[in-house]
Amino acid sequence: MTDTAFHTLPDGTRIAFRYTAGAGPTLVFLPGYMSDMAGGKATAVFDWAVANGRACFLLDYSGCGASDGEFADGTLSRWRDQVLALIAAQVSGPVVLVGSSMGGWLMLLVGLALGDRLGGLVGIAAAPDFTDWGFDPDQQARLAAGETLLEDNPYGPDPTPTHAEFWSDGQVLRLLEAPIPIVCPVRLLHGQQDPDVPWELSLRLAEMLHSDDVQVTLIKDGDHRLSRDADIALLLRTIAELP
Numbered sequence: 240m241t242d243t244a245f246h247t248l249p250d251g252t253r254i255a256f257r258y259t260a261g262a263g264p265t266l267v268f269l270p271g272y273m274s275d276m277a278g279g280k281a282t283a284v285f286d287w288a289v290a291n292g293r294a295c296f297l298l299d300y301s302g303c304g305a306s307d308g309e310f311a312d313g314t315l316s317r318w319r320d321q322v323l324a325l326i327a328a329q330v331s332g333p334v335v336l337v338g339s340s341m342g343g344w345l346m347l348l349v350g351l352a353l354g355d356r357l358g359g360l361v362g363i364a365a366a367p368d369f370t371d372w373g374f375d376p377d378q379q380a381r382l383a384a385g386e387t388l389l390e391d392n393p394y395g396p397d398p399t400p401t402h403a404e405f406w407s408d409g410q411v412l413r414l415l416e417a418p419i420p421i422v423c424p425v426r427l428l429h430g431q432q433d434p435d436v437p438w439e440l441s442l443r444l445a446e447m448l449h450s451d452d453v454q455v456t457l458i459k460d461g462d463h464r465l466s467r468d469a470d471i472a473l474l475l476r477t478i479a480e481l482p
Contacts, residue, residue, distance in 0.1 A: 241289065243305055246325050254321055255305035256298040256329065257285060264333040264358035265294040266478065267326065269349070271340030271366075273399065275304030279466045280339055280363065280474065287475050296330050298322065311387075311400070314408035315341075319348045326353070333358035335481060337474075340366045340436060340463070347414055350421055359481045362427040363474065364463050365444060366436045370409030374401075382406040393434075394464075415447055424452040426477045430461020430470075452482070 245253040257276060266288055268281045275281075276297035288295030300318040301308030322345065326334060335358050338346030343365025350357045366373075378388055382403050389398040425448055429441040438457055445453045456477070461470060 241285075246328055248321065248324060251307075252301050252321075253307045254298060254301065254325060256296065256325060258296050258329060259285065259289050259294065261288060261292045261294040263294050264335045265296055265330045267296045267298075267322070267330065267334050267336050269322065269336060269338040269342030269345045270300070270303070271342050273303070273310070274339070274342075275299045277304060278339075280464075280471065283471045283475065284337060284478065287478070291479075294330075296326070296334075298325055311402050312404075314405050315345060315348065315412050316408050319345055319352070322349050323352055326356075332356070335359040335361065335478070337361040337363070337478065338365060339363040341369065343367065344369065344409075344412075344414075347419060347421065348412060350423070351419070357421070357423050359423050360421070360425045361474070361477055361481070362425070362429075362441065362444070363465055364429050364433055364436045365427060365441060367440070367444060368409075368413045368415045369436070370406045371413055372437075372440075374406070379406075415443060417447070418449060419444075419447050420449050422450045424482055425450050425454070426481065427453070427455045428458065428461075428465060428470075428474060428477065429455065430458045430463060430465055432460055433463040435463040 241259050285295050299306040302310035302313045336346035343362040344367040385403045388401040392399040427441040429438040431438045441455050445455050
């Protein structure tokens with residue numbers, strides 16, 4: 240199966256996904272904030288998996304892409320639980336989570352819940368705890384008061400919204416304040432020209448992970464998206480070389 244299919248959650252929400260069978264561990268791609276499985280990196284990983292006989296699973300969070308729901312209702316915990324539900328229902332055996340930006344935070348939350356099924360992590364400008372460091376005190380006060388923030392979006396014509404429920408949920412799910420009990424191989428890719436997520440965050444994350452098998456790759460001229468041909472090639476090599 241490589242066409243888009245749907246998994247219906249107990250609450251009736253239909254979550255869109257794509258799956259290709261192959262050798263494991265299954266690659267599960269987790270998109271960034273306001274992104275979906277049609278993005279360039281997700282598509283490149285899926286196409287590489289098909290060409291190389293690897294199992295791969297893509298999905299759209301509720302309110303994103305082809306899935307049901309409103310984006311304004313999305314939170315990290317809700318999307319985490321959706322990812323876990325689809326992995327439980329649609330994927331067998333161990334998985335390697337590949338997370339981009341916010342998806343890099345989600346991959347940690349999902350990975351912690353997967354336990355022994357977690358075979359590895361690959362972060363692309365991973366952004367754990369961005370509800371904390373990504374907003375100044377005034378913005379946090381406005382979010383805490385229930386306001387929706389609208390900010391300029393360098394990647395599209397519409398402003399980027401941050402809803403109060405998403406922010407408050409994220410504040411509860413912060414991970415970088417204590418050691419993170421993940422022990423699988425971890426690879427973190429980060430551009431040093433990233434204007435959205437400081438590359439130093441990947442170094443901090445590497446320190447907080449229990450795993451000794453953690454490698455951070457810095458791309459000196461890399462931006463946040465890391466979607467150039469050379470960046471995609473690096474991502475695919477990184478996935479292929481995971482132990």
